[in-house]
Amino acid sequence: MFSKILLFIFPIFIASAPSKNSTNGDIEPCLKEFYQAAYDGVYNCTKEFDFFSKNSTPKVFKSAKPCFLEVAKSECSNSQYNLLSTKYDDFLEVITEEPKSDTSCESFYFKYNSMKCVPMMGDIAAKVAPLAQKHLKVNDSRLLDLVDTCDRVKSCMSPPCYFNDVEKSMITEGCNSINLRNTKFSECLSEIQKESPDLSGYKCLKGVDFNSKAPTDIIDKFSKNQACTKQIMEEFCGKEAVENFDEYAEMTAEKVVQMAQMMQILQGES
Ligand SMILES: *[C@@H]1O[C@H](CO)[C@@H](O)[C@H](O)[C@H]1NC(C)=O
Ligand SMILES: *[C@@H]1O[C@H](CO)[C@@H](O)[C@H](O)[C@H]1NC(C)=O
Ligand SMILES: *[C@@H]1O[C@H](CO)[C@@H](O)[C@H](O)[C@H]1NC(C)=O
Numbered sequence: 001m002f003s004k005i006l007l008f009i010f011p012i013f014i015a016s017a018p019s020k021n022s023t024n025g026d027i028e029p030c031l032k033e034f035y036q037a038a039y040d041g042v043y044n045c046t047k048e049f050d051f052f053s054k055n056s057t058p059k060v061f062k063s064a065k066p067c068f069l070e071v072a073k074s075e076c077s078n079s080q081y082n083l084l085s086t087k088y089d090d091f092l093e094v095i096t097e098e099p100k101s102d103t104s105c106e107s108f109y110f111k112y113n114s115m116k117c118v119p120m121m122g123d124i125a126a127k128v129a130p131l132a133q134k135h136l137k138v139n140d141s142r143l144l145d146l147v148d149t150c151d152r153v154k155s156c157m158s159p160p161c162y163f164n165d166v167e168k169s170m171i172t173e174g175c176n177s178i179n180l181r182n183t184k185f186s187e188c189l190s191e192i193q194k195e196s197p198d199l200s201g202y203k204c205l206k207g208v209d210f211n212s213k214a215p216t217d218i219i220d221k222f223s224k225n226q227a228c229t230k231q232i233m234e235e236f237c238g239k240e241a242v243e244n245f246d247e248y249a250e251m252t253a254e255k256v257v258q259m260a261q262m263m264q265i266l267q268g269e270s
Helices: 002-016 028-040 044-048 057-063 065-075 078-086 088-096 108-131 141-157 165-181 184-195 215-222 226-237 245-269
Strands: none
Touching: 028 065, 028 078, 028 108, 044 065, 057 065, 057 088, 065 078, 078 088, 088 108, 108 141, 108 165, 141 165, 165 184, 165 245, 184 226, 184 245, 215 226, 215 245, 226 245
16 A cells, blocks of 8 residues: 555656756766665676765765776766766865855755755665565564665755755655565564454444445554554454554555655546
């Protein structure tokens, strides 16, 4: 459930990341390719540098010039490569010197420095997708890896002017869903889905299938009828599963509402 939402959120976000043609010396397309290659470790030379930590950018690009150009030669267009190789110092200046007046976020400084966060976002999207239908336990290594990547991407995005509030809150929401997935609460729901126990004895369900995937049923399960849900979860999985139940139930209901809205938007557009 949560993963399906993420499947929508992350690709939409990445697709909407600005991607202009290389005019006026804007080397954003090249930087994007560079950071992706460095993130994926495609070229050996990038492994010697930390291109992704928050405060490393200025120093790193100075010492990594030969490496950067090696990658750019293969990954970027000829014109972008030519621009960089002939005007590397100009590029260094732009990516290094934070504008003094913080009245505008328009500067290339912010745009270039924010690009390093993009591969992490793609990484999350790629890792979430295969977990969508999986029954996962708390602290599953794949969940912990996602939680860790989320922490890094949030830290990466945090400096002012790198990303706008909408972009930041999309990532925060997505990462909250991942955190929620790594709880006994979610593990229990997954367990009940997997085991599909006979719950017909619970009159409080009023005949509704506990594992129903219909959005309205799920929303009711975690709002109107949450006392019943809590009782079932506690009896089936134990007390740990209902710690912070109210908070998690509210989050879940909200996600489902959001997803239902998003589905409507997507269907309306097609
Ligand atoms: C960007 O460049 C490509 C090919 O170089 C061209 O087809 C496209 O129309 C350009 N887009 C814009 C917005 O200029
Ligand atoms: C990168 O390093 C590995 C291991 O040291 C080596 O086998 C490989 O040939 C190197 N690749 C390039 C393109 O230099
Ligand atoms: C998950 O890992 C955290 C941190 O190591 C630990 O505190 C917690 O008890 C673990 N939870 C479970 C259910 O194993």
